[in-house]
Amino acid sequence: MVLGCDPGIDPDVPALSVVEVRKAFREREAGERQWHQVDAVSGISVDVPRGEILGILGPNGSGKSTLIRMMATLLLPDAGRVEVFGFDVVKHQLRVRRLINRVSVEASFFKKLTAEENLAYATGLYGVPNRDAQKEARQILTRLGLPLKKLKVPLEQLSRGQQQKVAIARALLTSPTLMLLDEPTTGLDPKSKREVQQFVLEVRETHDATIVICTHDMEEAERLCDRVAIINRGRFEALDTPQALKAGYGGTLEAAFFALIGETLEEEAE
Amino acid sequence: MSVMVGEGRAIWSLVRRNFHLIRRYLGWELVFGFYNVINTLTIGLIGFTMPAGPTRNRMVIYLAIGALLWNFLSILFQEVSNSVQWERWEGTIEYSFMAPIRRLTYLLGVCIWAVLYGMVRTLVVLVGVALFFHVSLKGADLPGAALVLLVSSVPFIGLGLMAAVLPLLSTERGAQATQVIQGVLLLVSGVYYPISALPHWIRWAAVLSPATYTLRAVRRAVLSGAPLHSLLGVSAGLLASGLILIPIGLAIFMVAERYAMRTGSLKRNG
Numbered sequence: 320m321v322l323g324c325d326p327g328i329d330p331d332v333p334a335l336s337v338v339e340v341r342k343a344f345r346e347r348e349a350g351e352r353q354w355h356q357v358d359a360v361s362g363i364s365v366d367v368p369r370g371e372i373l374g375i376l377g378p379n380g381s382g383k384s385t386l387i388r389m390m391a392t393l394l395l396p397d398a399g400r401v402e403v404f405g406f407d408v409v410k411h412q413l414r415v416r417r418l419i420n421r422v423s424v425e426a427s428f429f430k431k432l433t434a435e436e437n438l439a440y441a442t443g444l445y446g447v448p449n450r451d452a453q454k455e456a457r458q459i460l461t462r463l464g465l466p467l468k469k470l471k472v473p474l475e476q477l478s479r480g481q482q483q484k485v486a487i488a489r490a491l492l493t494s495p496t497l498m499l500l501d502e503p504t505t506g507l508d509p510k511s512k513r514e515v516q517q518f519v520l521e522v523r524e525t526h527d528a529t530i531v532i533c534t535h536d537m538e539e540a541e542r543l544c545d546r547v548a549i550i551n552r553g554r555f556e557a558l559d560t561p562q563a564l565k566a567g568y569g570g571t572l573e574a575a576f577f578a579l580i581g582e583t584l585e586e587e588a589e
Numbered sequence: 590m591s592v593m594v595g596e597g598r599a600i601w602s603l604v605r606r607n608f609h610l611i612r613r614y615l616g617w618e619l620v621f622g623f624y625n626v627i628n629t630l631t632i633g634l635i636g637f638t639m640p641a642g643p644t645r646n647r648m649v650i651y652l653a654i655g656a657l658l659w660n661f662l663s664i665l666f667q668e669v670s671n672s673v674q675w676e677r678w679e680g681t682i683e684y685s686f687m688a689p690i691r692r693l694t695y696l697l698g699v700c701i702w703a704v705l706y707g708m709v710r711t712l713v714v715l716v717g718v719a720l721f722f723h724v725s726l727k728g729a730d731l732p733g734a735a736l737v738l739l740v741s742s743v744p745f746i747g748l749g750l751m752a753a754v755l756p757l758l759s760t761e762r763g764a765q766a767t768q769v770i771q772g773v774l775l776l777v778s779g780v781y782y783p784i785s786a787l788p789h790w791i792r793w794a795a796v797l798s799p800a801t802y803t804l805r806a807v808r809r810a811v812l813s814g815a816p817l818h819s820l821l822g823v824s825a826g827l828l829a830s831g832l833i834l835i836p837i838g839l840a841i842f843m844v845a846e847r848y849a850m851r852t853g854s855l856k857r858n859g
Contacts, residue, residue: 344853388856393683395850416689427680429606431613436606443602444688444695446595473613489684 328418332405334497334529335367335390340399342385342553359385361553362399372523372530374544374561376537376576382553383533384423387501390531391421403497417445420495424502426486430475434460434485437474438492445493452492459488462521464514480511487515491522498522500532504539512539519543537572547572551580599690603698607672607706622710626717629656632781633722646724647812653718654808655780661711661738662745662800663771668703669696669749670767674756677763683855692843696753700746707742726811733810733817737803740827744799747834748774754845758854774798779805799830 342360347353360382367373377383388394389401392412401408403415428437435453442452457467463484474482483503490498500519504512516539522528534540540547541561548558556579557564561572568575611618633656636649676682685695752770756763777784777791778800784792795801806823809815849855 385853388683388853391683391687393687393850393855394853395847413689413691416687419687421684421687423683425680427684429610429675429679429681432606432609436609440602440606440609441684441688443605444599444685444690446598448598449602 328404328496330369332402333366334369334371334404335365335373335531336400336402336405337363337365337386337390338400338402339364340386340389340396340401342382342389342394342397358553360389360396363550363553363555364399365548365555365558367529367531369529370523370527371545372519372532372543374540374547375531375533375550376535376540376547376572377533377550378535378580381550381580383550384501385553386550387421387423387499387531387533390497391419391499392416418496419499420490420493421499421501422483422486422490422503424505426474426479426482428474428482428485431473433473434470434477437485438470438489441489442492447492455492456488459491460484463487463518464511480507483507484511484515487518496528498528498530500530502533502535504534504536512536516543537576541572549576549579556580596690596694599688599694600698600701603695604702604705607668607699607702610675611706622713625660625710625714629653629660629714629718630721632656633718649722649724650726650812651808652781653722653724654811655804657711657714657718658738658741658800658804658807659775659780660714661707662741662803663775664707664710665700665703665742665745666749666752666771666774667767668706669699669746670752670756671764672699672702673753674760674764674767677756677760680856682757686846686855692846693839696750696839696842699753700749703746703749704742728814729812730810730814730816730820733815733820734807736817736824737806737810737820737827740824740831741799741803743828743831744834745831747831747836747838748799750835750838750842753838754842757842757845757849774800777801799827799834802827 339362340360341358341362343356343358345354346357347355363382363386365373375383375386385394389396390403390408392408392415395409403418406414406418408415429440432440435456438452438456439449443449456470460470461467465481465484469477469481474485477485483506487503503519504515507515519530519532520543523530532540532543544561546559547561547564549556549564557575559567564575565572568578633649633653636645636652639645639648673682676685688695748770752767755766759766773794777787777794778798779787779795780800784795784801787795802823806815806820810820
C-alpha cells in the first residue's frame with residue numbers, strides 16, 4: 320500500500336485548504352408548500368497540513384457530511400474555495416479524485432455482490448489491477464480483524480461492522496493521499512471501533528496520509544485527532560488541539576463540545 | 590500507468606460488475622428470458638392468422654423481426670438507464686462518481702455491457718423462435734441484417750444516455766419516466782406494423798426514431814434479401830445519428846450530474 324507519494328504534489332501546499340466555503344439547500348417541510356433555504360455550511364475556513372488528522376465534531380445536521388462531500392468533489396460549494404494539495408475541487412475534479420477517497424457512515428455496496436467483487440469493481444475504477452487489489456485487501460482486512468472467508472460472502476450477509484471494515488479497505492486500496500472519514504465507526508461494536516481507530520492511527524504513522532474524520536464520538540476525537548474543529552449550524556465554533564479545547568472549556572472534550580454548541584448535557588439528553 | 594490502461598481497467602470493472610450482478614440475480618434472468626421468448630412467440634403466432642403459404646411465412650418473419658429487434662434495443666436502452674438506477678438504490682453512485690475517470694469512460698463501460706448482454710439475450714430468444722416456427726429464411730441477407738443491428742446500437746446508446754439522466758435526477762421516479770420514453774419509441778417506430786398504420790398527426794415522430802430505420806432495413810434484408818451494399822446508406826445514417834446522439838446524451842448527462850452536485854441529490858441519505 321503506497322499512500323501520499325504523488326510526485327505532482329507541491330510539498331509546500333497544505334493537504335487541504337478550505338476558504339470561506341458556503342453551501343445551502345432548498346428544503347420543504349412535510350405538508351408545507353413553500354420551499355425555504357437551509358444554510359448547511361456557512362463560511363468555514365481551515366488549512367490542514369500534510370500528515371495531520373483533523374477531527375470534525377458536531378451534532379447531527381451540523382454540516383459535517385456536507386463539508387466532507389464538498390471536499391470529496393461530490394457537492395459544489397455555493398461560495399468559497401476548497402483545494403486538495405493546491406487543486407481546486409471544482410476546477411480540477413479528476414486531479415483531486417486521484418488524491419482522495421472517502422469512507423461514509425453508510426457502507427454503500429452492491430449488497431448481493433461479495434466483498435471481493437465489490438472491491439474488484441471499486442478498485443478497477445481507479446485503475447488498480449484486480450490481483451494487486453485482492454492481495455492488498457487481504458492484508459488490510461486481516462489487520463482489521465475481518466475473517467478472510469467473509470470476502471466470499473455477499474455483503475448483505477455481513478454485519479454492519481464488517482461492512483464498514485470492507486469500506487475502509489475499499490478506500491485504502493486506491494492509495495489516497497487525503498482520506499475523508501465520515502463517521503467511520505458509528506454503529507460499530509466497541510471491539511470493531513477500537514480496531515478501526517487503531518488502524519487509522521497506523522495508516523497515519525506508516526504512510527504519508529492526511530486524514531479528516533467526522534465523528535460524534537468525543538473519545539474517538541481525542542484519541543485520534545491532532546486538532547479538533549467543533550461545528551454547529553454550519554460554522555466552526557472552535558478549532559484547536561484536544562488539549563487546548565479541554566483546557567479552555569471545563570477539562571473534558573465533552574464539556575467543550577456542549578459549551579461551544581450552546582447546550583448543556585441535560586438539554587442534549589432531552 | 591498510462592491513462593488509457595487505467596480507463597480500460599475502469600471499463601472492464603464496470604462490465605465485470607454487471608456480469609456479477611446478473612449472476613446474483615440469475616433467477617430473475619431466467620424469468621425475464623422465458624418471458625421474452627414467450628412474448629416473441631406470441632407475437633409471431635399472430636402471423637398464423639393469415640392463410641397458409643408465403644404470405645403467412647412473410648408475416649410471421651415480419652412480426653418476429655419486430656419482436657427480436659425491440660427486445661435487443663429495449664435491453665440496450667434499459668441496461669444503460671438501469672445501471673444508474675441501480676447505483677442510486679444501492680447508494681454506490683457517490684463512490685462510482687468520485688472515481689478519477691471521465692464520465693464518458695463510466696458510460697462507455699455501461700454501454701459495452703449493455704450491447705453484449707442485449708446480444709446474448711436476443712440470441713436466446715432467436716433460438717426459441719427458430720425452434721418454434723419452422724419458417725423459411727431462404728434468400729434472406731442475414732449478414733446485412735446483422736450489420737444494421739450492430740450499427741443501430743450506437744444511436745440507441747445515445748438515447749439510453751439521455752434516459753439515464755432521469756434516474757440520476759430522481760431515484761424513485763426516474764425508472765418509470767424511462768419506461769415512458771421507451772413506450773413512445775415502441776408506438777412510433779413501426780415495430781409490429783408499418784408506419785403508415787399510424788395516425789397522420791403522430792407520423793412525424795417515426796422519422797425521429799432510429800428504430801424506424803433499423804426495422805425497415807432489417808426487414809428489407811431478411812424479407813426481400815436486399816444486398817449488403819444497398820444497406821450501407823441506412824447503416825451510415827444510423828451510425829451518423831449515433832455519433833450525434835451520443836455526445837448530446839453525454840452532455841445532457843453531465844449537465845444533470847452537475848445539477849445533482851449542486852443540489853446534493855446524488856446522495857441517498859446521510
